Amino acid sequence: MKITFLGAAKTVTGSCFFVETASSKFLVDCGMFQGYSKNNALNEEDFPFNVEELDYIFLTHAHIDHSGRIPRLYIKGFEGEVIATKPTVELCAIMLPDSGHIQEFENEWTNRKRIRAGKPPVEPLYTYQDAVDCLKLFRKVSYDEVVKINDEIRVRFKDAGHILGSAIIEMWITERGEETKIVFSGDLGNRDMPILKDPSIIESADYLVIESTYGNRLHKERVNKAEHFLDLINATIEQGGNVIIPSFAVGRTQELIYELNKKKEVCDEKLKMLFATPVYIDSPMAISATEVFRNNLDCYDEEAREYIENGDNPLDFPGLQFTRTADESKALNERKESSIIISASGMCEAGRIKHHLKHNLWRKDSTIIFVGYQAEGTLGRRLLDGAKKVRLFGEEISVEARIEMIEGFSGHADKEGF
Ligand SMILES: [Zn+2]
Missing domain, CATH: 3.60.15.10 (Ribonuclease Z/Hydroxyacylglutathione hydrolase-like)
Known part of the structure; x- marks a missing residue:
């Protein structure tokens, strides 16, 4: 061999x-x-x-x-x-x-x-x-x-x-x-x-x-990532802005839905505000991938299966909406109220996320939260590195929004396996 x-x-x-x-x-x-x-x-x-x-x-x-x-x-x-x-x-x-x-x-x-x-x-x-x-x-x-x-x-x-x-x-x-x-x-x-x-x-x-993407790195902040994520969302909603989350359509998006769904059980003022805000999944591929997740419940871990046995779909919660068509997607940018938009691609190189960035990067009250690795040479990486201006659809956009990264939201094991 x-x-x-x-x-x-x-x-x-x-x-x-x-x-x-x-x-x-x-x-x-x-x-x-x-x-x-x-x-x-x-x-x-x-x-x-x-x-x-x-x-x-x-x-x-x-x-x-x-x-x-x-x-x-x-x-x-x-x-x-x-x-x-x-x-x-x-x-x-x-x-x-x-x-x-x-x-x-x-x-x-x-x-x-x-x-x-x-x-x-x-x-x-x-x-x-x-x-x-x-x-x-x-x-x-x-x-x-x-x-x-x-x-x-x-x-x-x-x-x-x-x-x-x-x-x-x-x-x-x-x-x-x-x-x-x-x-x-x-x-x-x-x-x-x-x-x-x-x-x-x-x-x-x-x-x-054996493959080891993060072989020489350790993930940070694993324990507090959900808390930090929630605080960022709340601060943004309070000031009337939108939360834009560039996400990989498969895996990361479903994890986000799941984490948000889990939070809804805790009775807390902050969470009430969060669940009064609409959450949109704006990516046709993420929507189809979420369906595949829903069709393969036997592959879930015990915690997720418990939700299902108690009649709760862990990949759904009140306020969660899926936008399939381009018109529905465009309509999101005309809304006056705050919303949370999860859209692909995760590194902002293609897809609907670019439209949401165009409509929110210049807004001081909006926040862009990255939840995954941003490769060198991508728009996502430039934003994380502190670019003051970016070009989108031939237009120069000033970057005024808050740019954040939640570390540890990764599907790869690091060198200690966490
Ligand atoms: Zn992989």
């Missing part, structure tokens, strides 16, 4: 492992490189193996930095199976076509520039339709079940507690009568994450391939 590391060795993104055994070839994850523009070139590079010879992809979870190049593989001739847990397959059915949309959109923009520079246009990495088409290759498996893939390979997906559907993959590979166990950790979650179960304990392995 031979394992080649094809991504993520130095950059944070683009996870991909190529495994060759006596009679099979497969990948574990096939992620997209994200952030810097030089990473785009990495996404376009040819795969360093014969795509048509590839038998399987085992997918640890749906995040784009682990799944984002699967449609690319498909258009390059991959016809094997993509094997993942049921929630991962369902989340990919939302996230990959969305990624295709973004590819097409960015490609149009690139081509306009290229044509002006006298260069020939280029093709997008893949399209919305390519991503939809590749979904037929996906096969759902259950957690904790040993699945025989062929005479050589058996696999078991164990809960990784990172996002819904995330898995640590155990593999038993038999070559020339000898069995080897190899374990791929994928991204690992924290213990005591909202909604999700804690990461599974793996008893043994001959080889372990």
